[in-house]
Structures are given as C-alpha cells and as structure tokens.
Amino acid sequence: MREEDRVTFGNTSVTTPDVPIDNNTNLDEIKELGKASIKTNKGNIHCLTVIGQIEGHMVLPPQNKTTKYEHVIPQLVAIEESEEIDGLLLILNTVGGDVEAGLAIAEMIASMSKPTVSLVLGGGHSIGVPMAVATRYCFIAPSATMTIHPIRLNGMVIGVPQTYEYFDRMQERVVQFVAKNSKISKDNFRKLMLKTGELANDVGTVLFGDEAVKHGLIDETGGLRDALKKLYELIEEERKKKEGNAHNKASEELQ
Amino acid sequence: MILYSIVPFEVVFKDYYERDHQSKIEMDYLGEKVVVVPLSNNRYKIERLISTSPKAYLNPKLMPGSIIQGDELS
Numbered sequence: 001m002r003e004e005d006r007v008t009f010g011n012t013s014v015t016t017p018d019v020p021i022d023n024n025t026n027l028d029e030i031k032e033l034g035k036a037s038i039k040t041n042k043g044n045i046h047c048l049t050v051i052g053q054i055e056g057h058m059v060l061p062p063q064n065k066t067t068k069y070e071h072v073i074p075q076l077v078a079i080e081e082s083e084e085i086d087g088l089l090l091i092l093n094t095v096g097g098d099v100e101a102g103l104a105i106a107e108m109i110a111s112m113s114k115p116t117v118s119l120v121l122g123g124g125h126s127i128g129v130p131m132a133v134a135t136r137y138c139f140i141a142p143s144a145t146m147t148i149h150p151i152r153l154n155g156m157v158i159g160v161p162q163t164y165e166y167f168d169r170m171q172e173r174v175v176q177f178v179a180k181n182s183k184i185s186k187d188n189f190r191k192l193m194l195k196t197g198e199l200a201n202d203v204g205t206v207l208f209g210d211e212a213v214k215h216g217l218i219d220e221t222g223g224l225r226d227a228l229k230k231l232y233e234l235i236e237e238e239r240k241k242k243e244g245n246a247h248n249k250a251s252e253e254l255q
Numbered sequence: 256m257i258l259y260s261i262v263p264f265e266v267v268f269k270d271y272y273e274r275d276h277q278s279k280i281e282m283d284y285l286g287e288k289v290v291v292v293p294l295s296n297n298r299y300k301i302e303r304l305i306s307t308s309p310k311a312y313l314n315p316k317l318m319p320g321s322i323i324q325g326d327e328l329s
Contacts (some may be wrong), residue, residue: 152258
C-alpha cells in the first residue's frame with residue numbers, strides 16, 4: 001500500500017498486526033476458486049470522534065467546540081467506499097446541536113454496510129442520542145450520561161396552536177429514529193423526554209450508563225476494549241459472510 | 256435551525272453578532288478547494304474544505320484547523 005493511499009485521519013486509523021496465514025487454505029482458495037485475495041489481519045478500523053456541538057446550517061461562534069457535519073458526511077462516504085477500512089468506531093462526547101445535522105449524520109451511519117460500533121463517553125446528550133443508537137452496536141461508559149429532553153424553541157415564536165403542532169412533529173423525527181434503531185419503545189422514550197423533576201430548569205431525564213442500557217437505548221455498558229472487541233467480531237462476521245457468498249457463487253459457476 | 260442541545264441557546268450564540276468576521280479566502284491546495292483564514296508569517300489555517308471527492312475529507316493535510324505555509328498555496 002502506498003503511503004498516500006493509506007487512509008488515516010490524524011492518528012486515529014488503527015492497523016492491527018497480521019495473524020499468521022494458513023498457507024493450505026490460501027492455496028486451496030486459489031486452486032478451487034481462483035481467488036487469492038484473502039485478508040488475514042483483524043481489519044482496519046476508522047475512528048470518528050464527535051465532540052462538542054454538532055454544527056449544521058449555521059457557523060457557531062468560536063467559543064464552541066464543534067463537529068462540522070459538512071466534513072463528517074463526506075468522511076462517512078469515504079469510509080463506506082474505502083477498501084482499506086473494514087469498520088467504524090464512533091466515539092461520542094457531545095452536548096447536542098443542530099437537529100438536521102445530527103439526524104443527517106445518524107442516518108448516514110445507520111445506512112452504512114460496514115460494521116459500526118459506538119462508544120458514549122462523558123455525555124451523549126440531546127441529538128447525541130440518535131447518533132449513538134445509529135450504529136449496529138452501542139456501548140456506554142458507566143459514568144457517561146445521556147440527557148433526553150424535548151426540542152427547545154428559539155427565535156420568533158408565533159402564539160398559535162400550529163407552533164406546538166410543528167414542534168411535536170420535529171420531535172417525532174427524533175423519537176422515530178431512536179425507536180427504530182434501538183430497543184426502546186416510542187412511548188417509553190417520549191415518557192423519558194417529558195419527565196419532570198429530574199432536570200433543574202427543563203423537562204426530561206438524565207440517564208446514567210447502566211440506566212440507558214436498562215431502558216434498551218444502548219446495548220451494553222463498557223469501554224474502549226469492549227467496543228473494539230465487538231467491532232472486530234462484527235468485521236469477522238462480515239468477512240465470513242462475504243467469503244461464504246463468494247464460495248457459493250464460485251461453486252454455482254463450476255456446476 | 257433547531258438547536259437540540261443541553262447548552263442554552265444564549266450560551267451557544269453568545270457574541271454571534273458582535274464577533275469580527277475574519278477575512279476568509281478561497282484557495283487551491285493539493286488540488287482541492289479550501290477556505291482559509293490568514294495567520295501571521297505567511298501561514299494559513301484551513302477553515303473549510305470544498306470538494307466532491309470523499310477521499311479528500313480523510314486526508315489529514317486537508318483537515319479544518321491544519322496550518323499551511325503560504326508558499327504551498329497556488
């Protein structure tokens with residue numbers, strides 16, 4: 001692999017050392033299927049960290065730390081398309097941000113064909129919730145929290161019932177996405193969202209790591225080791241599936 | 256834009272209208288279009304990458320925040 005072809009992002013692309021090649025199966029593959037491209041290492045993963053505010057349609061003032069969606073979205077396309085990357089690890093520590101931008105990133109991740117695993121550290125609040133559940137398997141650190149609360153109104157508000165209706169529909173987008181991509185029910189998620197007495201000046205709920213797991217929002221509590229282990233497991237499964245397909249196709253052709 | 260965040264709107268958008276708008280320049284760098292902010296000593300900071308090539312977005316040299324020397328720009 002040429003150096004310029006190696007897809008890395010800072011120091012975040014992890015290459016694992018090769019495991020010994022089983023020469024016999026390798027040769028058999030070539031003889032039986034005419035195929036010599038067998039990847040033997042555990043796989044390359046790409047790590048995408050989402051921090052601070054999710055920046056969408058508006059450029060936020062410089063005191064905010066932001067994750068810009070116009071950069072994350074093409075990166076996800078490149079990760080999906082790259083032959084060198086086998087899986088995506090999403091690390092989240094976000095306070096929320098633009099609904100449309102967050103949902104866009106979440107939908108992109110949810111529709112990827114490569115294995116994806118997320119790990120919530122510190123906090124995955126507001127729009128960070130749909131982003132966390134978008135991956136195939138999600139982890140949360142026991143000390144991490146997720147705040148689930150209704151979308152807030154800002155800017156000019158017209159005092160008509162339609163305003164409520166509009167916001168209810170905007171909220172529904174988040175509720176639907178979360179319910180579709182995790183084990184929590186729509187009703188339960190809405191209940192958590194509208195709970196009173198938990199937040200000092202807002203309606204909603206703060207979930208700790210194990211509570212998020214209990215509600216079915218997140219799959220498991222864990223850390224980096226667990227997230228990586230799961231991701232490699234998913235990569236392995238994916239590879240076996242692909243090899244199986246190739247094998248079936250080749251034997252069909254032979255017949 | 257709907258902000259869905261635990262950080263209050265006023266905090267996120269503090270000084271939004273007051274801040275001085277730095278002059279941003281659009282330039283070519285490594286064959287891609289980038290929006291840069293000039294720094295001192297003939298250096299530039301990448302603010303944004305404008306490209307249709309997904310791979311360009313994985314290039315650390317084109318990452319927003321990276322500093323480039325003025326003579327590397329065309």
